Amino acid sequence: MVQNTQRDQRRAADFVKRYNPPRIFGDFKWKHVVTVEQFERADLDILFKVATSLRRRVASHDPDVSQLARGYLMASLFFEASTRTDLSFQAAMRRLGGEVITPSGGVQFSSVYKGENLADTVRAAACYADVIALRHPERGASYEAAYYLDTLRGRITRQTVVLSGGDGIGEHPTQALLDLFTILDQKQSLDNLTITLVGDLKHGRTVHSLAKLIARFENARTRVNLVSPESLKMPREIVAYLNVRKVATIETDRLTDVIGKTDVIYWTRVQEERFENPTEYDAIADAFIMTPDLLAQAQDDAILMHPLPRKHEMGTPSDHDLLDEDTRSVYFAQMENGMFVRMALLALVLGLEV
Ligand code: NCD
Numbered sequence: 001m002v003q004n005t006q007r008d009q010r011r012a013a014d015f016v017k018r019y020n021p022p023r024i025f026g027d028f029k030w031k032h033v034v035t036v037e038q039f040e041r042a043d044l045d046i047l048f049k050v051a052t053s054l055r056r057r058v059a060s061h062d063p064d065v066s067q068l069a070r071g072y073l074m075a076s077l078f079f080e081a082s083t084r085t086d087l088s089f090q091a092a093m094r095r096l097g098g099e100v101i102t103p104s105g106g107v108q109f110s111s112v113y114k115g116e117n118l119a120d121t122v123r124a125a126a127c128y129a130d131v132i133a134l135r136h137p138e139r140g141a142s143y144e145a146a147y148y149l150d151t152l153r154g155r156i157t158r159q160t161v162v163l164s165g166g167d168g169i170g171e172h173p174t175q176a177l178l179d180l181f182t183i184l185d186q187k188q189s190l191d192n193l194t195i196t197l198v199g200d201l202k203h204g205r206t207v208h209s210l211a212k213l214i215a216r217f218e219n220a221r222t223r224v225n226l227v228s229p230e231s232l233k234m235p236r237e238i239v240a241y242l243n244v245r246k247v248a249t250i251e252t253d254r255l256t257d258v259i260g261k262t263d264v265i266y267w268t269r270v271q272e273e274r275f276e277n278p279t280e281y282d283a284i285a286d287a288f289i290m291t292p293d294l295l296a297q298a299q300d301d302a303i304l305m306h307p308l309p310r311k312h313e314m315g316t317p318s319d320h321d322l323l324d325e326d327t328r329s330v331y332f333a334q335m336e337n338g339m340f341v342r343m344a345l346l347a348l349v350l351g352l353e354v
Contacts, residue, residue, distance in 0.1 A: 008138060009168075012118070015143035016170070028348035032146035033163045036173045036213045044216070048181050050354050051337070051344035058095060058340070068352045069098030075129035076102040077121065078165065079112070079136045084308060084335055085165040085175070089133040092342035096352070101129060119148040126152055126160035130350060134162050139170030161349050163342075169203045169274055175307055176209030178341040182334040183264055186303050190217045196225040196258055198288050199268035199313060201234040203275075206307040207268060211238050215245040223248040225258045229284040232270070255288060259297050265290075267306045269313050291315040292322040306331045 022031045024043040031038070039047075057065045074093040078086050090100045103110035112121055118136070122145040125132050132149075134142055142164035149160055166172040187193060195214060197207045211234065214222055224247055226234045233251060242249045252258065259265065267290050275281040290313065295304060304323070306314065308331060314320055323329050347354045 008117070012136070012138035012140035012144050012167075014140065015147055016140040019143040019147045021143065021146065028345070029351040030159045030161055031349060032142070032149065032161050033173055033345065033349070034142040034146055034167070035164075035171050036176050036209045036216075038173075039177075039213070039216065041216055044177075044180065044213075047177065047341070047344050047348065048184065050347060051181055051340045053354065054343045054347070055337075055340040058343075065095060066097040068347060068354060069093065069096035069350060072096075072098040072131070072350055073129040074098055074100050074131045074133060074346070075125035076100055077107055077125055077132055077134050078102075079107050079134075079141075080166070082135055082165065084338060085135060085172075086133075088335075088338040089163070089165060089174075089342050091339050092346055093131075095339070096343055096346060098346070098350075101125075118144055122162065123148055123152055127156055130158065130160055131346060132160060132162045133165050135165035135167075137168050139168040142167050163345065163349070166205055168205070169208075169271070170205055171209045171212075172205040172307075173209050174342060174345065175206045175338070176213045177345070178334065178338040179206065179210050179266070179305065179307070180213050181341050182305065182330060182337050183303075185333070185337065186330055187263060190214065190220040190222045192221050193263045194223040194225065194258075194261060195264040195266065196227055196255075196262040197234075197266045197268070198227040198255060198290075200232045200270045201226055201228040201268070202232040203271035204268045207266065208235065208238055210266065212241055215242050215247050218245045218247070221248075223250070225249075225262065226251045227253065227255050227258065227288070229253055229287045231280065231284060232287075253287075255294075256297070259294070260299065262298065262302055265298060265302055265304045267304065267310075267313065269306075269309065269311055286312070289313055289315055290323065291319050292326070295323060295326060295328065298328065300328075302328055304329045304331070305334055308335060 021034050021038050024038050093100050145162045
């Protein structure tokens, strides 16, 4: 991870207040994607329809798919570790026939090494690429990137959009989109579903975005259980976001009260790298461990999701194997969907004819 100063952190977080991300309102073209709050339900319908169609076309090796983004470039700027988000963005762009550029030695050997700030790094990428996939350890970094990319309008020959691949402990919008796509794929609708988010709800950006996205389905009578240790509760503003939209929400640290009455179990890793104090981490590291015995308490038609990577919160490596065999575990499909949803998003923001 590239280390940044506290001043940089405050600066990035200020952009969450200062920068107003464009609402999609049915038109994705050249819109930055930094928060799920930009999406209405109708936008999700458009995105998921395209993702479903691209998934089918990729499966049938439709040769036209790899012509869609010909001539377009995506810059991949990952200031923080990633396997799935980075690879799936790259795979998505390449499967559409576009190309990917990234600093040869990773961002740590770009001019970031010389102390260049984010505003200048993203504008350098914008001079060469049409879209930037950005992951950054600071909350608000993608808002800051979007703001500075907008300052280039009219000053260089093209436009460039940023797609957030995760902003510190803030949001991870594209993950939530693929998570919701997976839930709808498995359950057809959110109507009457009980969704249980478990683990580090304080630092987990995936659950922040997913909770807000579920709240978009105000009339679906979806219930959300937020299960975490007391010290890792969901940020108050996200709980308020759910409450204002009348999503029935239960906060508890007792998983056994809710696991048997849950349709979607969304497991998360305790975000060890976000803890300032290792003893705080040690105190709760083992609070929630998914094991085959625990999954046995879930409904037969429940699904088990995880954004991955997983560590001990899914037990031992042999527990992993046993959980993987359970047909209720859908995290591999979830992962694969990540590529299709990102393909759809790239196609829509670039205005490709899909
Ligand atoms: C998540 C992330 O980076 O926030 N991973 C991902 O993008 N699939 C979850 C995590 O790291 O625990």
